[in-house]
Amino acid sequence: MENVTESIGKALHDKFGDALVKQELIVDFPTFTLKKESILDVLTFLYDFEIYKFQFLTSICGVHYPDNVKEEEFCVVYQLNDMVKNQRIRLKVYTSEAKIQVPSVTSLFSTANWLERETYDFFGIEFTGHPNLTKILNMDDQPYFPLRKQYQLEDETRDDKDDSKFGR
Amino acid sequence: MNATELEKKRVEAEKLGYSILNLGPTHPATHGIFQNILTMDGDIIMDAVPTVGYIHRAFEKLAERRAFYQIPTLTDRLNYCSAPINNFGWHMTMEKLLGIEVPKRAQYLRVILMEFSRIADHLVCNSVIGVDTGALSGFLFVFQEREKIYEIFEELCGARLTTNMGRIGGLERDFSPRVWDKVNASLKSLPKLLAEFEKLLMRNRIFMDRVVGAGPISAERALNYGFTGPNLRATGVDYDVRVAAPYSSYEDFEFDIPVGTNGDIYDRFMVRQEEMHQSLRIIKQAIAKLPEGPIHADVPDFYLPPKEEVYHNMEALIYQFKIVMGETNVPVGEVYHAVEGGNGELGFYLISDGGRTPFRLSFRRPCFIYYQAYTEMIKGTMLSDAVLTLSSLNVIAGELDA
Numbered sequence: 001m002e003n004v005t006e007s008i009g010k011a012l013h014d015k016f017g018d019a020l021v022k023q024e025l026i027v028d029f030p031t032f033t034l035k036k037e038s039i040l041d042v043l044t045f046l047y048d049f050e051i052y053k054f055q056f057l058t059s060i061c062g063v064h065y066p067d068n069v070k071e072e073e074f075c076v077v078y079q080l081n082d083m084v085k086n087q088r089i090r091l092k093v094y095t096s097e098a099k100i101q102v103p104s105v106t107s108l109f110s111t112a113n114w115l116e117r118e119t120y121d122f123f124g125i126e127f128t129g130h131p132n133l134t135k136i137l138n139m140d141d142q143p144y145f146p147l148r149k150q151y152q153l154e155d156e157t158r159d160d161k162d163d164s165k166f167g168r
Numbered sequence: 169m170n171a172t173e174l175e176k177k178r179v180e181a182e183k184l185g186y187s188i189l190n191l192g193p194t195h196p197a198t199h200g201i202f203q204n205i206l207t208m209d210g211d212i213i214m215d216a217v218p219t220v221g222y223i224h225r226a227f228e229k230l231a232e233r234r235a236f237y238q239i240p241t242l243t244d245r246l247n248y249c250s251a252p253i254n255n256f257g258w259h260m261t262m263e264k265l266l267g268i269e270v271p272k273r274a275q276y277l278r279v280i281l282m283e284f285s286r287i288a289d290h291l292v293c294n295s296v297i298g299v300d301t302g303a304l305s306g307f308l309f310v311f312q313e314r315e316k317i318y319e320i321f322e323e324l325c326g327a328r329l330t331t332n333m334g335r336i337g338g339l340e341r342d343f344s345p346r347v348w349d350k351v352n353a354s355l356k357s358l359p360k361l362l363a364e365f366e367k368l369l370m371r372n373r374i375f376m377d378r379v380v381g382a383g384p385i386s387a388e389r390a391l392n393y394g395f396t397g398p399n400l401r402a403t404g405v406d407y408d409v410r411v412a413a414p415y416s417s418y419e420d421f422e423f424d425i426p427v428g429t430n431g432d433i434y435d436r437f438m439v440r441q442e443e444m445h446q447s448l449r450i451i452k453q454a455i456a457k458l459p460e461g462p463i464h465a466d467v468p469d470f471y472l473p474p475k476e477e478v479y480h481n482m483e484a485l486i487y488q489f490k491i492v493m494g495e496t497n498v499p500v501g502e503v504y505h506a507v508e509g510g511n512g513e514l515g516f517y518l519i520s521d522g523g524r525t526p527f528r529l530s531f532r533r534p535c536f537i538y539y540q541a542y543t544e545m546i547k548g549t550m551l552s553d554a555v556l557t558l559s560s561l562n563v564i565a566g567e568l569d570a
Contacts, residue, residue, distance in 0.1 A: 111394030
């Protein structure tokens with residue numbers, strides 16, 4: 001697994017230089033942190049990479065880190081799979097709330113269409129170049145993005161129960 | 169789609185001589201809450217706009233406020249036709265995060281339960297394809313056997329649909345003699361039922377004329393759309409998580425992965441039908457090889473102690489309290505674990521920051537991912553084929569909407 005991380009990381013570094021911010025092995029997943037502008041180019045490169053062909057997009061999901069520095073408050077996680085060689089990798093891009101645009105990868109993977117819409121719906125991450133970036137599971141006129149950490153699950157004005165000792 | 173967009177669409181369609189048809193959300197032919205606004209040229213579908221989210225229950229948000237042992241009740245309600253697979257998938261994710269080695273006996277018992285629920289899931293899908301083509305009797309036959317599978321679950325944990333029989337580290341309880349009786353009875357009657365059901369539909373001229381070549385998708389498009397499970401295998405790609413990344417000792421069993429060629433409704437039907445036979449094969453092997461031993465790992469921090477000990481033993485009481493209050497420490501980390509659900513790769517992506525609830529839990533829901541191909545699959549086909557395509561994809565509303 002470490003060899004896989006090394007070899008893919010080296011290829012990405014050779015090709016994209018500084019766009020590769022960090023490479024690591026998390027449990028059984030080679031993980032690469034990238035600059036967000038390069039994500040579509042990296043995915044296109046990995047789609048026809050010489051060693052592994054990552055032609056299956058397993059999932060896209062957003063994460064909100066409110067305690068991170070301003071530039072890295074939101075994260076988009078892409079998980080890819082090479083079904084032939086049975087190798088999975090994970091790519092991460094970070095973005096700030098002020099400039100929350102991330103390039104869309106729908107031109108490469110059709111499956112990204114709804115996954116990006118879902119990420120937009122819940123985190124407000126705007127995917128530039130997406131053909132139809134609208135809310136998908138929530139109401140169209142919902143004015144907030146529910147999976148952001150500042151939105152509590154329950155009404156904060158409730159005073160009949162003390163939940164301060166439990167959960168977030 | 170809101171009212172103004174709909175009105176715009178209607179005006180555009182009328183200019184071209186098309187009409188707008190609203191299919192769903194609660195249409196008896198859609199078997200679930202799906203809405204599609206179809207642009208029709210006579211009986212031919214020119215365009216479809218799906219609306220999803222009618223039963224969205226915010227599971228990912230709810231999970232961020234629940235202790236780890238409370239999350240299986242959410243996963244139950246994803247694909248409610250095969251709840252045990254979802255439950256064990258979540259428990260395996262936790263075991264991966266915590267580094268727990270589950271005893272062989274528990275792994276084998278899990279396999280037996282997961283394969284039974286796969287059979288229950290496929291039985292519903294295939295018999296509903298029969299119903300949509302006009303063959304109701306097959307549906308009634310198989311529901312009798314599905315009922316017996318649910319009785320096994322009921323005997324084991326008291327619940328039928330939303331089972332919660334797994335625990336972090338193993339199973340809640342071992343199979344009792346009554347469960348074994350029911351398992352053995354089902355193993356005897358299921359092959360007979362499958363043979364009867366296959367006799368009814370598999371080589372039936374009317375059925376074949378209706379479904380062969382209808383609702384196809386190519387392997388390239390299916391992969392690009394993120395298809396997994398029986399729907400992907402029907403196009404000819406032999407990807408199965410049970411083989412690609414074996415979990416719960418699937419590597420110990422001998423089974424085949426059936427694949428189709430055209431990716432049409434008939435292939436999906438046949439792949440599911442053969443998978444049920446393979447599931448039976450796995451269950452028989454698991455029972456034959458079933459080792460003796462404990463049914464859960466020794467993880468007192470996560471596995472509730474027996475009730476009688478809680479009343480008489482201080483240590484057990486402390487553990488019970490800590491588990492129920494969600495006070496146990498969990499390592500910081502992030503894991504992804506995938507299982508082969510009834511409809512494809514069901515993945516759990518868990519980020520833990522060491523707190524008592526997940527920092528982020530994302531479900532990879534196969535239905536949500538492949539339902540977006542539906543528009544492409546039904547364009548240019550008849551309305552009645554669209555209904556069949558939907559039921560052959562086995563889109564479960566609970567999994568689609570999370």
